[in-house]
Amino acid sequence: MIPREPPRGPQLGFLYVPPYRVQGVSIAGEQAAVQVPELDVCFDIGLCPRPALASPYVALTHGHMDHAAGLAYYFSQRHFQGMGVGTVVCHPLLEQPIRNIMRAWVDVEGQQTPYKLVALPPDGEIEIKNNIYLRAFSTIHTDSSVGYVVLERRSKLKPELVGLPQEKLMELKRSGQEITRTLEIPLVCYTGDTQWGDHFDRPDVLESQTLITECTFLEPGHKDRAAIGKHLHLDDIVRLLERCKSSAVVLTHLSRRTNMNEARQQIDEKIPPEHRDRLHVLMDRRANRDRYERQLREVEAG
8 A cells, every 4th residue: 555645734824915925834832933024024933934034034922942943944044045144033031042052053063153143122122124123022921922013113294394495494404403203103013922911002013004913712612721821812803903903913823723614713703894804814825815816816907
């Protein structure tokens, strides 16, 4: 008898939520790596899918292996392929353990891989692109954890000065008067693994254009399990949708325990119709493919 082929690994989930792509793999307990290529960042790096190498930044939410096991490989492959030194941003309590891992790999491989590590405390920020910043915020999980908001800062003329001649504006500026104000626009938020908490009151979370959040438990009888593991339940997503202004909310970290047909059924039963169109599941490849094909047709139709 001819043996069966080995099981195939998970394909990347993919969503186009204009103007960004959200792509990667996120399966609870197995691997999580969610990339937004246009913003040069991959959130978490569980098993480092190949496209994630193109992101010069990895924003690590916490140190559980399904979120962090690909760190050394990410650094190594970036260097091996001549893509520049990768940078991992992490909670300050993870900085030394990650350095220990990289030091151990020197002994294992007999060579040293260059890497950059940024310990970013909650509410700390770094600039990852021109006028684009990565901000950390505290979350609640079983280990030291943070979520991230990618935000843009734009300078705008103060409202009371709009319409003034250019000469007058220059005169005010020369006199030392501030003529512009800085607008902060939350582009993408990624919560990582977390239970419900005060971070879901933050304006930069609730007002992000795209909000990527975990939802590990969907079944009605699993709320206690969600609380024990400090994860979100689908009931939390219902109240999040009622509060947030995001045009797209992307669910990640579903478990294999719930197959996608069951997940769709739970979502259709729980999510109010007025919010259903802006809720997406990263690993629901069938629904996301259908949606992407509609987007293509709309573009072709002009």
